[in-house]
Amino acid sequence: MKETFPFVTAIVVAAGGSTRMGGEVSKQLLPIAGMPVIGRTLSAFEAAGCIDDVVVVAREEDLLDIYDIIRSFGFEKVSQVVRGGATRQQSVAMGVQNARPETTHLAIHDGARPLVSVQVIGDVVACALEHRAAATGVRVKDTLKQVSDAGVIEYTPDRSHLWMVHTPQVFEKRLYQRAMDAAQEAREDFTDDCQLVERMGGIPVHMCEGSYENIKITTPEDLPIAEALLLRCQQGEGL
Template sequence: MFGKRKKKAVPAAVCAVIVAAGSSRRMGGENKLLLPLGDVPVLAHTLAAFEKCADVRDIVLVCREQDIVPYTELARTFGISKLRTVTRGGGSRTASVLAGVNAAPEDTALVAVHDGARPLVSEAVISEAVYAAAAHGAAAPVVPVKDSIKRIENGVIAADVPRDTLAAVQTPQVFARPLLLRALNEAARQGQAYTDDCAAVEALGQPVYATHGSYENIKITTPEDIAVAEALLQKEEI
C-alpha cells in the first residue's frame, strides 16, 4: 500500500492551507473549530501542529467571512507566527482550497491542504507527505480500512470488497503548487465540486503517492468525535 520514502530535499517554500470554511451542520450548527479540546480550541491545535512542523514555512487559513476576525485573534492568542493571511472561502471545498492556494506566498513550491477539523495530526504524518510530494508531485496520508467492507445492491449484501485494496485517506494532502492550481481550475471550469483534493488531481491523470497516516488523525465531525479526541489527547499527555 505504501512506497518507500524518497530521500529528497524539501523545498523551503511549503505552505499549509488550512481549510476551515465549513458550517458544522453535523454539530448542530455550533462552530466545532471553536469547541474546547483539552481547554484549547480545536482550531488552535490544528494550527499549532503546522506551526511546530519544521518542514512548513507558511500557513494560510481559509474560513467563512464571519470567522475571519475571531480566527485571526485566535491565531494571535496562540502564537501562530507562520500565519500569513486569513482568507474567505468559497461555496464548495474546491473553491475554498483554490482561494487558499491563490492566497499563498508567490514562491510557494508545495501546498499542504489540511482539514481544520483534524487537530491531532502529527509532525511525522505532515513531514512524510511533504517529502513524498517533493519527490512525486502529489502525496496523501492513508490508513488501512479495519472493517470488512460489503457492496450493497437493493438493500442486500451483493459482494465482499477485498479489504487489503482499500484505505481511508486523510490530510494533509500535499501537491506541487502548479499541479494543484491546474487541477482546481479545471474542476472549477467543469463545475466539479470534489470533497477530496486528491480527486481533482487524479482527474488530470496524475497519480497520488500514498504515505502513512495515523488512526489518531481523526476529523471532528460529530459530538462523539470530541470525546474520542479528548481521550487521544489525554493518552498523548500521559
C-alpha cells in the same frame, strides 16, 4: 539554515458549516482539552519544520474569532486568514490564490483534524517532494460492503487494497493549479483534493501511511474521543 526551496504552504480549510455538530458554534472553535479545535490544528503546522507558511480559510462569521486564536497562541506562520467559498473546492481555491508567490508545494489540510502530528505532516510532505503528489491515510481495518439504494449488499471489496484517506494532502503547486483549473472548466466539484489530480491523469498520487489518531471532528461524539487521545498523548502513549 533552512533552504528557500522548496517552499511549502499549508492551506488549512476551516470553512465548513458544522451542520452535523448540531450547535450554533463552529466546530473549529469548540474546545478540546481547553484549546480550540483550530488552535490545535494550527499548532501542529507551526511546529512542523517542513511548513513555511500557513493560510487559513474560514467562514466569514468565524474570521474574527480565528484571528483572536492566532494572536492568543502566537502562531507566527499564519500569514493570512481568508473567507471560504460555497464548497470545499472553492474554499481551497481561495487559499491557493492567497498563497505566497514563492510557494512550490501545497499541504491542504482539514481544519477539523486537530490531532495531526508533526511526524505525519513531515512524512507526507517528504513523499510529495519526491513524487509531486501524496496523501496521508491508514489501512481499512473493517470489512466494507457496497450496498444498493434498497439496502442490499452487492459487493465486498478486498480490504487489503483499501485505505481511508486523511489530510494533509500535498501537491506540487503547479500540478494542483492545473488540476483545479481543469475541474473548474469541466464544472466538476470534488470534496477530496486527490480526486482533482486523479481526474486529470498522468501523475499518480502516492499514499503515505499516517495515523489512526488523525481523526476528523464531525459529530459531537468525536470530541470526547479526541480528548481521550490527547490524554494518552500527554501520558506519552501516542501522537
